[in-house]
Amino acid sequence: MSVTPLFRFSDKKKRLNENRLWLSMDEPECNEEARVFANICAVDESLRDKWEILRHSLEMGEKLVWSDPDPSLRASILEKAYAAVMQTQTASQKSETTGASLFRLPGWGWIWVALFLVLSGGVCEQFRNANDNALRLEPVDMEILSLQREINQLRMDIIIEFDFDPDENA
């Protein structure tokens, strides 16, 4: 007695289903579609046949012979890995010692620099203040000189007008 399937897939749909069959083989434990197809395979002989072929193709692939590579290759590759690491470390050391060494002072060095700046700033400030004071005396001196000149002029005027020398009589 032949079983008539409850439904038939078109060729296009069969191809799409085959793709899903493949994907379901990647996650056979949790893929709902694998269970659905298993149920469909019970009634669809061509799909069941396809499933068996796919399954056996993978099974045969797993049985392909594995060859061992030459053991000396591993040693040669490790040598290159070591050489690469040494090269990287040498390059990083060189970049640390050249170029910015002037700016790479230890912490205490920066404290001394700061102290120096503060002291030199203070000295400069003192020097500037002294100069400022010296400059401020000049107008006073000038005024005194001009007053002195006036006094001398007045004395001369007194001597000439009154024929009287105040310094002689003092």
Next chain:
Amino acid sequence: MITGSPNEHGQLLLRFREKGDVDAFDRLIVAYQKPLYNYLLKLLQNKEDAEDGLQEIWIKVIRQCGSYQEKGRFSSWIFCIAHNYCLDLFRRRRHRINDEEFVETRNGLALLDIIPANVFTPSEAAMEKEMMALLEHEIKDMPVLIREVYLLRAQHGIPFKEIAEIQKSPLGTVLSRMHQAVKWLEPIIRLYMKESDPKTEESA
């Protein structure tokens, strides 16, 4: 098959890259040396080419380890390097790479028609050995990209989504190539099914 988890392998590469840990790199070599070698051997069909390729690929891994992203799978990354290496080699030697139409034009003779009847011996183990020899022979004749998909999935157990990343092809294209591979190998697979499970032949 690749031992260990891809996340672990990614961490090993990062340790090599950031701390110069060569022992971590050695563990990667132990995990991937044999799968890579067999992949190259089946794809390039030449032992010397496979050994040269293996060295070159690891040198590329050392030079390009800066490009590895932590969120990616290490197996995809290293097989991608191997895939690119093989394609470059084929292009230099002017081998045909993407020739999927070749499958359709294959000789329509069933494999059984061209194999002498006395090839198969009564012993089961010998039968399986013969079968695998036939499979190896047929794999050699496959177009490169189709052969690659079949080997990565069937022999190495790499999922199709990862194969799509390795080949930088859409998932549908990868599945189509697998379909072509199975179509190519169908005569041998049916023979294998017949020999491994005689009930299958009876029900068919």
